[in-house]
Amino acid sequence: MTSVESTPGTPGGTQAAAVPGPAPGPQSGPVPLGKAPAARRVPLDVRIADGLLAFLGRITGRMRGTYQAALLRIGFGSVFLATLLREFLNRREIWGDQSPWSPGMARQLLSGIDGVSILLVRDDRWWFELMYVLAVAATAMFVLGWHTRATSVLFCVMVVSFNSRSILMTDGGDTVLLLMSFYLMFTASGRVWSLDARRARRTGLGRSPGPGQELGVFVALFAVVAVGLLLPWWYSLIGAAVVLLGLWRLPLELEQLRVAVVAAMHHCALFVIAAQVCVVYAAAGLFKVQGSRWQDGTAMHYALNLEYFQPWPVLSGIADGGAIWGTFIAYLTVFTQVGFMFLVFAKKAKYVVIAILLGMHMGIAVLLGLPAFSASMALGDLVFLPTAFLLFVQAQGARLRPRTLDR
Secondary structure: OOOOOOOOOOHHHOOOOOOOOOOOOOOOOOOOOOOOOOOOOOOHHHHHHHHHHHHHHHHHOOOOOHHHHHHHHHHHHHHHHHHHHHOOOOHHHHOOOOOOOOHHHHHHHHHHHOOOOHHHOOOOHHHHHHHHHHHHHHHHHHHHOOOHHHHHHHHHHHHHHHHHHOHHHOOHHHHHHHHHHHHHOOOOOOOOOOHHHHHHHHHOOOOOOOOOOHHHHHHHHHHHHHHHOOOOHHHHHHHHHHHHHHOOOOOHHHHHHHHHHHHHHHHHHHHHHHHHHHHHHHHHHHHHHHOHHHHOOOHHHHHHOOHHHOOOHHHHHHHOOOHHHHHHHHHHHHHHHHOHHHHOOOOOHHHHHHHHHHHHHHHHHHHOOOHHHHHHHHHHHHHHOOHHHHHHHHHHHHHHOOHHHHO
């Protein structure tokens, strides 16, 4: 007779026989090798959509490159302001009524290339003097960052007007300044290192449009310029209507859209500025490669011995240090310019490339007497500097500044 062991909790006191089989629920034991479940593959269209959304969120989100934009604003504005102040005594001979390039000749040339100049609206001297004073004032306000959105438009109008008035007297530096003045209109160059940023810190007011904000000032200046240019009456009517709209704050939804659009324009403009600098260097380097003087290394010798470009003949003679030195500088210049667009995106090599180019521009400014051209090109290089470096320079400048200036 077989005895049966009783187990508590079982009916009849008997234990049921265990039937082998898979246990319900997830397995807690180790997964055998080679038996891992395959990861679910994300469809290609979903990955493309996620990447596009991430890209849009990056360019419309937090604004980047504000310190670089502010540096370009201060730099290019200062170059144009220094040019206006330096040529103040010669202004009429260069851009005014006493210029050999008469207003009629300028209009004839601009009509063929669809050019414009606010200086050619009238031939009166008082108009020229008024526009000259306005150019100095608008450029100074742009450099200081006072209502930067509005003054950036006036700055671009003045740069284009003065460049187009005597187009045959310009050089490569003026062309770079002309392009950058247009690009800077679309950047948020007044967010830091400006009177706008100082006012925002002191008052705590946001950047949304409203009474006394940038939009109202911008459209008011637009209306004034439209009337001054003697445009059709409906231009002024549109400007007045926008002035009235600018006196009211935007709804929340439109304000969010405006912020996203402003951020996107800022990032795209900085990208275009960086691409423009790369194109300029690549074109300059490729053109040099085609020249026999750059191939045999004698280009530096001939450039330093041009009498018209010798403000300091003694320094030019010292810099012309022989065939080996001239060949080294010529080849270094060509390789640096051609490879700039590739090396500038390297983490450490870009600092070496930027240092070489800044030294080259300094040499051109001193030895060849082209300070405006050198300054314009050097400022374009600074857009590639990282924000951490600019903040470090700002901290060092604040440490060296006297305490009395902070009060």
